[in-house]
Amino acid sequence: MALRKIELLRRCGGHISVVAESLHADVQALLDAGAIDLIAGPYTPELLAEVSLVVAATDDQELNRRAAADCRARRIPVNVVDDPEACSFITPSIVDRSPVLIAISSGGSAPVLARTLRTQLESDIPASYGRLAELAAAYRPRVKTAIPQMSQRRHFWESVFDGAVAEHMFAGRRDLAEEALEAKLADIEAGREVLPGGEVYLVGGGPGDPDLLTFRALRLMQKADVVLYDRLVSREVLDLVRRDAEHINVGKRRSDHTVPQEDINQLLVRLAKEGKRVLRLKGGDPFIFGRGGEEIETLAAAGVPFQVVPGITAASGCAAYAGIPLTHRDHAQSCRFVTGHQKDGELDLNWQELAAPNQTVVFYMGRLSLPIICEQLMAHGLPADYPIALVEEGTRPTQKVICGTLADINGKLDPEEAPRATLVIVGTVVRLRDKLDWFRGKEEV
Ligand code: SAH
Helix, strand or coil: CHHHHHHHHHHCCCCCEEEECCCCHHHHHHHHCCCCEEEECCCCHHHHHHCCCEEECCCCHHHHHHHHHHHHHCCCCEEECCCHHHCCCCCCEEEEECCEEEEECCCCCCHHHHHHHHHHHHHHCCCCHHHHHHHHHHHHHHHHHHCCCHHHHHHHHHHHHCCHHHHHHHCCCHHHHHHHHHHHHHHHHCCCCCCCCCEEEEEECECCCHHHCCHHHHHHHCCCCEEEECCCCCHHHHCCCCCCCEEEECCCCECCECCCHHHHHHHHHHHHHCCCEEEEEECECCCCCCCHHHHHHHHHHHCCCEEEECCCCHHHHHHHHHCCCCCECCCECEEEEEECCCECCECCCCHHHHCCCCEEEEEECCCCCHHHHHHHHHHCCCCCCCEEEEEECCCCCCCEEEEEECCCHHHHCCCCCCCCCEEEEECHHHHHHHHHCCCCCCEEC
């Protein structure tokens, strides 16, 4: 035990004295080699006068504890082997890629588990990580001067650790790694390379279930410096955004007004111009009733680069999770996505077309307009018993599906209930839900 601790401490460069009446052969060898000192004889508290750290590693628990108590009284950090309670510090399992050091501790509860984890990390992390960190350390001051802005500096280092420099290092070619880093930095210093500026990622976050994100969405979410999100983005999806990113809620109802669209557009431009990677995270798909078009128009006009990442729109997500196919050979040869949002108190839609047979009509933002929708569809020829379904908070654990007819659906709603994101699906495909019986376990009315 003592030997292991000695080896650990030696690596940190401390001056080590061993207090012992007799020595293990390997410890004796260290003594002979001049690596440690020996204080031959029994332990006494007086020995603590000049030390800055103590490890009690005898096989006498009572003695160990006494030594630990003496240390505590003198405020000297003490570790007692195999006795976590008596320790004022512990020595975790470590993966040593100095100067990079990973410490794993189970807080004394399962040291073997910590060691198992260490073995996994040992094989996952290239030995040259340490040398890569040393190289970075040598260049840090210069990079700081050449790239004063912090977010840009972070992007620079990311490209170093993720690109050719790191690859050369992992291949054992420090010379090439240094050359590549030198060239990159010289370009920046001479103004030949324009630093990567800000960018906007317009990302569809899907209807709520985080499993419905695309890989690309997730990748960009983890790169963002700042995220602007609104009400429809679920907590679980938001949790996957890079932790350190600044979070701005632009959907918060301030005295019943969300942040005006024009302000959001301007904010996107401003943040990107500060050199930031701006994530504009939207519910569903950004181009389906998401005002994504308006946002990129402003970005394009301001010369800010952007990417658009599609998401699963509420209609697809809700239909799949509610067991309602949006099209079907025998029922619907087309599917329409329509907004139920009223403008100046009116819902100006082509009802004649929406009431045509053999199609599915999906209303977004249709909850408040539901009475008008049902009334108009019946007035334009659909029968009173025509099927309709509401999917509330689709794809989330709180999803609720309410099925009915144009005549009776309004009566099935609880007027007291706080409004939830609701999708309205009108069409005979709704009837397939019972037949297909895909869907169990979710609450249903
Ligand atoms: N861009 C989004 C739609 C934004 S409009 C998309 O592609 O899904 C907002 C409307 O979307 C809500 O009023 C509601 O009708 C619908 N919606 C979004 N997420 C929903 C969900 N999880 N469950 C039910 N409806 C949802």
